[in-house]
Amino acid sequence: xxxxxxxxxxxxxxxxxxxxxxxxxxxxxxxxxxxxxxxxxxxxxxxxxxxxxxxxxxxxxxxxxxxxxxxxxxxxxxxxxxxxxxxxxxxxxxxxxxxxxxxxxxxxxxxxxxxxxxxxxxxxxxxxxxxxxxxxxxxxxxxxxxxxxxxxxxxxxxxxxxxxxxxxxxxxxxxxxxxxxxxxxxxxxxxxxxxxxxxxxxxxxxxxxxxxxxxxxxxxxxxxxxxxxxxxxxxxx
Amino acid sequence: xxxxxxxxxxxxxxxxxxxxxxxxxxxxxxxxxxxxxxxxxxxxxxxxxxxxxxxxxxxxxxxxxxxxxxxxxxxxxxxxxxxxxxxxxxxxxxxxxxxxxxxxxxxxxxxxxxxxxxxxxxxxxxxxxxxxxxxxxxxxxxxxxxxxxxxxxxxxxxxxxxxxxxxxxxxxxxxxxxxxxxxxxxxxxxxxxxxxxxxxxxxxxxxxxxxxxxxxxxxxxxxxxxxxxxx
Amino acid sequence: xxxxxxxxxxxxxxxxxxxxxxxxxxxxxxxxxxxxxxxxxxxxxxxxxxxxxxxxxxxxxxxxxxxxxxxxxxxxxxxxxxxxxxxxxxxxxxxxxxxxxxxxxxxxxxxxxxxxxxxxxxxxxxxxxxxxxxxxxxxxxxxxxxxxxxxxxxxxxxxxxxxxxxxxxxxxxxxxxxxxxxxxxxxxxxxxxxxxxxxxxxxxxxxxxxxxxxxxxxxxxxxxxxxxxxxxxxxxxxxxxxxxxxxxxxxxxxxxxxxxxxxxxxxxxxxxxxxxxxxxxxxxxxxxxxxxxxxxxxxxxxxxxxxxxxxxxxxxxxxxxxxxxxxxxxxxxxxxxxxxxxxxxxxxxxxxxxxxxxxxxxxxxxxxxxxxxxxxxxxxxxxxxxxxxxxxxxxxxxxxxxxxxxxxxxxxxxxxxxxxxxxxxxxxxxxxxxxxxxxxxxxxxxxxxxxxxxxxxxxxxxxxxxxxxxxxxxx
Numbered sequence: 001x002x003x004x005x006x007x008x009x010x011x012x013x014x015x016x017x018x019x020x021x022x023x024x025x026x027x028x029x030x031x032x033x034x035x036x037x038x039x040x041x042x043x044x045x046x047x048x049x050x051x052x053x054x055x056x057x058x059x060x061x062x063x064x065x066x067x068x069x070x071x072x073x074x075x076x077x078x079x080x081x082x083x084x085x086x087x088x089x090x091x092x093x094x095x096x097x098x099x100x101x102x103x104x105x106x107x108x109x110x111x112x113x114x115x116x117x118x119x120x121x122x123x124x125x126x127x128x129x130x131x132x133x134x135x136x137x138x139x140x141x142x143x144x145x146x147x148x149x150x151x152x153x154x155x156x157x158x159x160x161x162x163x164x165x166x167x168x169x170x171x172x173x174x175x176x177x178x179x180x181x182x183x184x185x186x187x188x189x190x191x192x193x194x195x196x197x198x199x200x201x202x203x204x205x206x207x208x209x210x211x212x213x214x215x216x217x218x219x220x221x222x223x224x225x226x227x228x229x230x231x232x233x234x235x236x237x
Numbered sequence: 238x239x240x241x242x243x244x245x246x247x248x249x250x251x252x253x254x255x256x257x258x259x260x261x262x263x264x265x266x267x268x269x270x271x272x273x274x275x276x277x278x279x280x281x282x283x284x285x286x287x288x289x290x291x292x293x294x295x296x297x298x299x300x301x302x303x304x305x306x307x308x309x310x311x312x313x314x315x316x317x318x319x320x321x322x323x324x325x326x327x328x329x330x331x332x333x334x335x336x337x338x339x340x341x342x343x344x345x346x347x348x349x350x351x352x353x354x355x356x357x358x359x360x361x362x363x364x365x366x367x368x369x370x371x372x373x374x375x376x377x378x379x380x381x382x383x384x385x386x387x388x389x390x391x392x393x394x395x396x397x398x399x400x401x402x403x404x405x406x407x408x409x410x411x412x413x414x415x416x417x418x419x420x421x422x423x424x425x426x427x428x429x430x431x432x433x434x435x436x437x438x439x440x441x442x443x444x445x446x447x448x449x450x451x452x453x454x455x456x457x458x459x460x461x462x463x464x465x466x467x468x
Numbered sequence: 469x470x471x472x473x474x475x476x477x478x479x480x481x482x483x484x485x486x487x488x489x490x491x492x493x494x495x496x497x498x499x500x501x502x503x504x505x506x507x508x509x510x511x512x513x514x515x516x517x518x519x520x521x522x523x524x525x526x527x528x529x530x531x532x533x534x535x536x537x538x539x540x541x542x543x544x545x546x547x548x549x550x551x552x553x554x555x556x557x558x559x560x561x562x563x564x565x566x567x568x569x570x571x572x573x574x575x576x577x578x579x580x581x582x583x584x585x586x587x588x589x590x591x592x593x594x595x596x597x598x599x600x601x602x603x604x605x606x607x608x609x610x611x612x613x614x615x616x617x618x619x620x621x622x623x624x625x626x627x628x629x630x631x632x633x634x635x636x637x638x639x640x641x642x643x644x645x646x647x648x649x650x651x652x653x654x655x656x657x658x659x660x661x662x663x664x665x666x667x668x669x670x671x672x673x674x675x676x677x678x679x680x681x682x683x684x685x686x687x688x689x690x691x692x693x694x695x696x697x698x699x700x701x702x703x704x705x706x707x708x709x710x711x712x713x714x715x716x717x718x719x720x721x722x723x724x725x726x727x728x729x730x731x732x733x734x735x736x737x738x739x740x741x742x743x744x745x746x747x748x749x750x751x752x753x754x755x756x757x758x759x760x761x762x763x764x765x766x767x768x769x770x771x772x773x774x775x776x777x778x779x780x781x782x783x784x785x786x787x788x789x790x791x792x793x794x795x796x797x798x799x800x801x802x803x804x805x806x807x808x809x810x811x812x813x814x815x816x817x818x819x820x821x822x823x824x825x826x827x828x829x830x831x832x833x834x835x836x837x838x839x840x841x842x843x844x845x846x847x848x849x850x851x852x853x854x855x856x857x858x859x860x861x862x863x864x865x866x867x868x869x870x871x872x873x874x875x876x877x878x879x880x881x882x883x884x885x886x887x888x889x890x891x892x893x894x895x896x897x898x899x900x901x902x903x904x905x906x907x908x909x910x911x912x913x914x915x916x917x918x919x920x921x922x923x924x925x926x927x928x929x930x931x932x933x934x935x936x937x938x939x940x941x942x943x
Contacts, residue, residue: 177916
């Protein structure tokens with residue numbers, strides 16, 4: 001699942017994801033009817049529309065294969081929320097629960113499902129890692145950090161207040177832009193303290209938000225999705 | 238001013254009925270939690286030893302600890318404390334540990350007025366500059382002194398004066414908060430059981446730590462080691 | 469600033485939060501608060517063995533208690549009475565005020581000392597007491613400062629955190645007519661002297677209740693200053709006010725919460741003073757209150773108990789969620805416009821007061837989950853906020869335009885062809901308005917984004933177009 005944000009705003013993430021999955025031995029299918037997991041609707045409490053999108057997504061991914069997505073928040077939406085979107089007596093509830101059972105964020109899929117323990121990747125430079133908030137809901141168990149550790153040549157500088165939200169929060173950044181702005185400014189100042197070349201994250205939303213502020217600051221720090229970093233390090237893209 | 242009070246039992250029954258209805262309805266919204274929990278969950282205990290542990294904890298919360306062994310050492314130390322702080326009057330418990338070290342006599346010799354638990358003069362009690370007590374228990378895990386109120390152990394002794402001196406014998410030390418609750422008899426609780434963990438603190442101004450806004454500004458603890466001759 | 473929001477028209481979160489964002493001294497104070505206390509919470513929990521499981525245990529105790537709340541409240545009442553105390557049942561704020569005024573009148577009370585109690589804040593008790601010509605003094609140092617300033621608390625544990633030391637010194641000098649240097653030590657000493665006199669004169673002491681043990685009729689008071697202990701000991705009458713959710717079943721349940729509360733709130737292993745109060749003084753005692761009154765209050769909690777928002781009643785009022793929350797960190801407590809602020813306040817204020825007036829609060833969150841991660845009883849606050857958002861929609865409290873936007877947007881998203889068209893068009897439009905690859909100004913409702921950051925325009929080729937193309941080449 002490419003996620004609507006990555007599809008439109010950062011397609012390179014998708015290319016990297018496909019390349020990585022194929023590199024580690026998976027065959028990748030991309031159901032072209034997919035659109036959006038429905039999280040923005042769920043988060044805004046629009047129940048009817050959430051169900052519409054959930055049903056669409058369930059139908060699109062109904063072939064029983066594991067669903068992998070380069071986004072902690074989309075994976076969390078399906079895993080943690082889809083079963084609750086429908087009443088327990090509805091057949092959609094069963095289908096939602098079934099889909100939830102085989103949906104994974106990319107890093108956790110590589111580490112826990114494909115059993116990737118060693119990667120022979122090289123990427124020279126300093127990085128710092130911003131963990132996306134939704135990884136908490138997934139209890140993804142540091143899969144991202146485990147993979148980042150494996151990349152030779154990168155120096156990973158700890159990010160101060162790393163677990164503090166970047167301020168995106170979907171519609172939150174549109175409804176409360178001043179508060180969201182203050183949060184991203186805080187996040188970016190912690191990033192700039194590290195003086196890292198690149199800041200890494202697992203969510204396109206976070207990256208979009210952070211890079212917008214970095215760019216406004218004329219900062220030298222670039223942003224990269226975790227998938228892009230790993231795929232580049234493996235010379236796949 | 239409205240001083241109307243309806244029949245108490247009606248109010249109580251109506252209240253509990255409303256709670257009952259909501260309670261039943263609310264059972265549909267229970268959360269999932271584990272069925273059972275291990276017995277020793279979050280038991281910290283006292284390491285390396287109760288005496289060393291409690292000393293470390295007491296000091297970390299800002300108490301001043303005197304490690305003493307034997308009656309002479311205790312008495313000398315008390316005299317030094319009294320000389321240094323020079324209180325005019327002192328609130329005190331009546332307690333076997335205080336009697337054992339003859340605290341009353343020492344105070345008398347130093348011309349310090351002793352307000353015993355019998356002394357009910359509020360002005361005198363409020364003016365006292367030091368409070369001397371023992372403890373019912375002392376918890377090594379956190380450095381908490383447990384003081385139970387009773388006639389001979391008025392609560393204000395460890396609360397009103399700016400300095401509180403507590404005599405703690407090694408045998409009174411228990412390892413963990415959970416141990417205290419194993420020892421407490423649910424139907425035998427005093428009117429006031431206090432955990433005292435250090436001198437009174439506030440961070441209300443810019444989070445800057447300050448002592449002594451209400452409770453004692455200083456907590457002094459005599460930690461009295463058990464020796465073979467004195468149990 | 470008198471923030472008696474209940475008497476004022478609908479409190480405006482937007483303007484209050486914007487004002488807060490612009491106040492440098494507040495930003496410094498909040499930074500200090502969150503850095504210190506949130507870090508304390510995290511390190512204290514990681515230092516306690518099995519803290520995660522202990523939090524689950526506390527959560528399960530709360531859940532179990534609420535599932536038989538009527539039984540436990542009745543047991544609590546019987547226990548308190550058996551220990552010589554008196555129990556009063558208050559349906560709402562007005563009842564609590566009347567009960568206390570009634571006791572005051574019957575017992576010739578003129579002067580009252582109070583220790584910090586958010587429950588009494590919630591019901592505006594002080595105003596009612598003062599209107600009845602009773603003298604009321606807040607004894608918690610932070611609350612005492614606020615009482616002089618005529619302000620409401622902005623944080624659960626450090627209520628005056630929004631004030632600088634200079635502001636406090638000025639306040640003390642002007643109200644007490646006694647000069648004092650803006651050093652915390654000096655100000656604490658001044659407060660001690662002033663407040664000690666009040667304790668000696670007081671007829672009644674009013675406290676809240678951190679926990680109430682049904683088995684033994686014990687109420688538990690937690691403080692660092694010792695004022696709660698003084699309030700429950702010196703005056704001849706002690707009145708304790710509790711919400712129904714404060715009860716726990718048995719004495720053996722108490723250490724679970726004692727081990728969690730201070731760690732969650734400030735990172736301490738335990739607060740300086742934890743007092744277990746069981747009835748008034750015994751007949752033979754000379755020190756302690758002669759009368760103990762427990763006021764058990766509903767004030768909307770039964771409505772919450774029987775609703776999907778029931779979990780919010782697990783709250784033990786530690787303030788950990790405030791310290792962890794990046795929104796609280798930026799706007800402070802007053803912006804929330806209610807007794808309770810921060811994440812739990814965003815849930816409780818719409819429930820205790822009304823959703824319409826506080827329609828901003830459920831949305832003023834990025835749902836990051838830091839609150840839930842810090843909470844000693846693991847309340848799923850983000851989930852509760854989403855439920856409130858859904859309530860707003862169901863009650864049609866969301867603006868029509870917004871509902872239309874979501875409907876149209878969803879309509880597009882379930883039609884892949886329409887989605888492709890719409891996203892291509894949006895991308896084209898953005899590239900048109902950009903300089904290079906970046907938009908520095910966005911129009912209308914999304915212009916707020918570009919106040920602080922730029923927006924990278926979508927590339928010409930989306931992922932699915934790339935996929936389609938390379939698939940055709942491949943096969």
